[in-house]
């Protein structure tokens with residue numbers, strides 16, 4: 001629409017500007033975590049491949065190809081699918097080939113899909129890496145050791161460290177252990193022990209078996225739990241955890257016991273050499289009977305231990321169970337307390353640092369409690385990973401919206417038969433009406449675990465609208481759950497309060513340990529145009545030079561390729577990893593990294609969630625993270641074996657400004673929210689249970705609102721104080737149907753859905769085109785049922801079809817009485833969320849700058865000073881007030897700004913701008929209506945990134961008014 005200065009245009013601008021009071025100028029809703037921030041990052045400049053999650057629903061399916069949405073919007077599929085191997089940490093950077101005499105000892109009863117044998121196997125028969133791109137492993141690297149062969153372990157504790165407060169004798173914690181030998185000559189002179197130089201102040205204590213695992217071939221072997229095979233998706237053998245032999249977990253499906261024996265182990269085995277008990281590399285079949293006997297023996301011991309805990313959940317009994325199932329000698333700080341709380345039926349909020357062992361806090365209760373343990377997880381990759389890491393005695397399953405229908409059906413069958421004890425589920429699936437009714441009717445839930453619980457809160461760095469739906473009232477009533485365990489490693493006080501309030505966890509039930517492990521050496525340096533070179537210099541200097549596993553985090557997809565290539569050109573084995581890579585490539589890269597074939601992974605935020613590779617010795621941030629939470633999560637991939645690890649951050653101002661601009665990419669104005677609400681409630685609500693739909697792409701363009709923002713608003717309309725609507729699964733709403741066999745009318749006579757289709761469609765070149773929600777509403781069934789029916793017809797050869805236009809679907813329960821006050825309320829809330837995001841980045845930036853400054857003040861031990869400075873900032877942030885004022889590096893004005901906006905408006909008369917749209921263009925941030933593919937060509941694109949976004953909006957508002965007035969004057 002052109003602006004011609006007529007009165008209508010004037011009214012539009014006036015109306016818009018009238019609504020835009022300055023307090024809403026920062027209207028923003030990301031709602032989507034740093035991943036989302038990253039995924040829009042390329043909008044800052046054209047031609048940059050951004051970290052964008054794939055469409056959740058296919059835009060278009062080929063005739064009859066796919067019916068069911070593959071992804072729900074909140075399941076960010078950009079991580080690897082998690083099928084990496086969690087390797088026991090190699091013990092030195094470039095170790096000698098392992099001796100072959102030590103039997104495999106499982107720290108955790110293995111449970112990967114290809115049986116427990118797959119772990120050692122993964123090392124001996126690794127998947128072929130992509131040699132075409134990958135630099136060869138330097139010949140100085142000996143072949144990677146088989147898993148576990150470096151055992152036994154060594155534990156080091158600083159002598160001056162006292163027991164952590166509140167810890168019991170059976171609790172230990174992370175301590176800082178030295179990592180790499182910084183002296184090259186030392187490393188060359190010793191094949192194994194050189195990794196841990198004997199530091200004078202760090203006495204070595206040897207234990208059997210240790211909690212913190214480091215390397216030493218001199219210590220005693222850990223008492224090995226029976227290495228228990230698993231199968232299927234990780235858990236073949238089912239344990240009778242109810243204490244009655246031959247009986248399953250309680251299920252209301254009483255008839256389901258027959259299939260149980262199916263899950264006894266059947267698979268390839270490694271043969272144990274009778275002579276020395278070592279694992280032979282070749283695969284062979286063992287006598288199944290003797291194996292089963294051994295398995296049964298193990299099961300009996302675990303069953304006994306479970307019964308003992310059921311009788312008395314004492315420290316001793318729990319520790320015995322821990323040692324039997326996991327091979328660990330003691331609980332870590334916080335674990336025992338959390339397990340006991342859960343066993344006593346108290347809902348609990350558990351805050352432990354990354355890698356502290358939170359998973360164990362639901363796995364052990366899952367063995368004891370009678371019903372199912374449901375684990376809600378934000379990422380499919382994380383769920384897959386956690387499923388794989390379940391001890392084999394706990395049978396697990398997974399339900400996510402990205403599954404194929406037959407996979408989901410199989411999991412549901414196992415659930416009903418009582419085979420599954422721990423079910424991983426996405427929030428969308430959990431809240432699916434059919435899923436809930438199945439639980440209500442037939443299954444008992446003992447525990448609901450909300451993993452990454454900070455996602456519940458809009459004040460976290462990683463808020464997800466679907467997590468908003470996890471309210472205690474729903475979890476308790478719809479699932480009849482007994483208890484909730486919420487877990488996170490990164491939550492500020494404000495986030496914790498929001499999570500605990502949503503999940504109705506009393507403040508007395510908070511178990512919170514320090515959110516930062518102590519085994520990090522943190523450093524920051526100022527960088528700029530030479531960042532790549534700086535990175536190489538860092539990696540070629542001590543201690544990084546000697547570290548075998550390193551993750552380099554950057555913000556943009558194109559950076560991962562560029563940096564990894566640069567490193568490879570400099571003889572460092574490196575691979576780029578981002579969500580844009582095909583899933584199989586991501587899996588392969590992760591596996592190669594975990595099996596030490598790649599030394600460095602250069603990744604976006606898509607890498608790392610759930611990554612439990614013990615020996616990652618360093619994490620380097622090529623760009624400043626979006627928040628301290630993100631920083632802590634990402635450095636949390638390092639040093640999970642408890643040893644000293646190194647984390648360096650290159651701070652450069654340009655990236656900070658880019659990210660700050662991007663923080664505004666999801667902002668909305670009250671005007672747009674109002675229009676959107678009018679659209680949402682435009683349907684005829686008198687028709688009971690009418691299915692309404694909003695086609696995502698066109699609405700996004702029309703309201704200049706990102707999909708995530710629309711979803712956040714809709715979720716709020718469902719879960720706010722008044723329930724205005726009920727959300728239904730997303731579907732592709734436009735269907736084109738082609739009849740092949742029977743005539744349409746004959747089919748319609750015996751099928752009411754076909755009859756409705758004929759009634760509601762228009763015929764185009766012999767094809768029937770119709771709107772699925774309309775047909776669903778007219779027949780009184782769900783949109784997914786219409787799709788299912790068409791699919792059935794397709795299977796019978798009656799039809800082929802194609803669907804397009806993914807849409808939000810919902811039914812209206814109540815129309816708002818006052819849309820304008822509702823939109824004002826929503827805009828205010830979204831603006832607060834946006835400001836919170838910007839503030840988090842400013843706090844991160846200010847912490848980095850403070851560390852740089854502290855190192856400038858004195859020459860001596862700047863490393864230690866930086867570590868202390870960052871540690872204290874992080875702990876203050878998590879424990880204190882995050883709303884404190886932080887200096888921003890943006891300026892409030894620029895002399896040419898107004899003049900430039902004027903020129904911009906004159907040269908783009910054809911477009912209808914809002915002040916926010918102008919500010920975005922000046923910041924180089926695209927939006928659905930002003931995409932960077934078009935607007936990045938303007939001279940003004942990103943020119944004012946250093947000027948405060950709100951200040952630009954104010955200037956744009958004035959200039960827009962002037963512009964309209966001038967045109968109106970000219971026209972009259």
Ligand SMILES: Nc1ncnc2c1ncn2[C@@H]1O[C@H](COP(=O)(O)OP(=O)(O)OP(=O)(O)O)[C@@H](O)[C@H]1O
Pocket residue numbers: 107108210211212328329330331332335352353354355356357358359360488489610612636640
């Ligand atoms: N008591 C224990 N003793 C020794 N190792 C343990 C103990 N508990 C857990 N671990 C190990 O610690 C590692 C990290 O555990 P887990 O993945 O549960 O951490 P997390 O707290 O969920 O971390 P993140 O938040 O980063 O995902 C695992 O390899 C696990 O087996």
